[in-house]
Amino acid sequence: EIVMTQSPATLSVSPGERATLSCRARQSVSSKLAWYQQKPGQAPRLLIYAASTRATGIPPRFSGSGSGTEFTLTISSLQSEDFAVYYCQQYHEWPLTFGGGTKVEIK
Amino acid sequence: EVQLVESGGGLVQPGGSLRLSCAASGFTVSSNDMSWVRQAPGKGLEWVSVIYSGDSTYYAESVEGRFIISRDNSKNTLYLELNSLRADDTAVYYCARSPLGFYYFDNWGQGTLVTVSS
Numbered sequence: 001e002i003v004m005t006q007s008p009a010t011l012s013v014s015p016g017e018r019a020t021l022s023c024r025a026r027q028s029v030s031s032k033l034a035w036y037q038q039k040p041g042q043a044p045r046l047l048i049y050a051a052s053t054r055a056t057g058i059p060p061r062f063s064g065s066g067s068g069t070e071f072t073l074t075i076s077s078l079q080s081e082d083f084a085v086y087y088c089q090q091y092h093e094w095p096l097t098f099g100g101g102t103k104v105e106i107k
Numbered sequence: 108e109v110q111l112v113e114s115g116g117g118l119v120q121p122g123g124s125l126r127l128s129c130a131a132s133g134f135t136v137s138s139n140d141m142s143w144v145r146q147a148p149g150k151g152l153e154w155v156s157v158i159y160s161g162d163s164t165y166y167a168e169s170v171e172g173r174f175i176i177s178r179d180n181s182k183n184t185l186y187l188e189l190n191s192l193r194a195d196d197t198a199v200y201y202c203a204r205s206p207l208g209f210y211y212f213d214n215w216g217q218g219t220l221v222t223v224s225s
Contacts (some may be wrong), residue, residue, distance in 0.1 A: 034211035035150075043201055043215035044152065055213065062149035087152055095167050096142075096154040 002027055002090050008101035012107040013078050021102045023071040025086035032092035035064055035073045039084045047074065047086075057077075078104070109133040109214045111202050113120035116219030123192050123223070129185040129202030137180045140205040142212065143187045155200070158188065160207065170196075192223045194220055 003026040014021045023033065031051040036044035046055040048064035051071060061076040075082055083106055088099040115127040127143070143155040156166045156176040164176050175188040185202050200219050203212035 025191070032209075032211075036212075043217055044212070045214050045215070046211065047210045049213075089211060091153070094165060094210075096157075096210055098152040098154070100151045 001031060001095050002093055002097050004088055004090055004099035006088060006102050008102060010103045010105060012105050014107045015080060016077050019075040019078055019094050019104055021073040021086055023099050025069045025090055028068045029090040029092035031067045034035050034089045036087045037084045044087065046107060111214060111216035113202055113216040113219040116221045118194055118222045118225050120194060121223055125176055125185040125189045125221060126139055131183050136178050136183050136185055139207060141185045142203050142205060143176065144203050146199045147198045194223050197221060197223045
């Protein structure tokens with residue numbers, strides 16, 4: 001299976017600042033990479049698919065980039081509602097696999 | 108509006124069984140690829156199983172031979188039968204929809220908690 005590694009595990013950011021989250025695949029997943037946001041007690045919400053395409057209703061401060069094995073989720077100016085855990089997921093190959101998550105917390 | 112509502116979770120003893128349901132509205136389950144994804148307490152996400160629109164099924168190695176995914180087209184409902192349950196199956200189980208041909212998840216249910224404990 002394709003192992004997905006996210007870093008850092010925790011990111012402390014002040015509101016209004018930029019956050020950069022990393023996701024690395026052990027082997028190439030092409031651009032078949034999605035990002036999700038999860039808040040406590042809630043289901044995950046799709047943010048980005050195909051590495052860089054925002055899902056419906058996702059604000060433009062969220063952007064994704066990368067291909068192959070290295071991917072980045074950038075939140076350009078953190079809002080209070082953005083403090084959450086973020087997961088990447090590859091869908092290039094079965095079984096589908098997720099990264100371990102990055103928690104974005106208030107600094 | 109797409110909606111997924113899970114039910115059927117609860118407390119079960121090791122070795123026991125449970126059936127989870129996921130009632131869908133706003134779209135047709137049989138026309139989409141549907142998965143179950145679980146999350147152990149305080150842990151990350153783990154894909155469990157998929158049923159394709161064409162009826163084929165596939166399972167994670169950790170549940171292969173113990174879990175069965177199915178759907179009832181007349182009820183527009185997805186199911187997951189959990190058998191031979193173990194403590195490490197304890198998790199919130201989410202049903203999730205994938206756009207046809209792409210296996211990310213664009214809609215999720217709210218989840219149902221399964222606790223395996225004596």
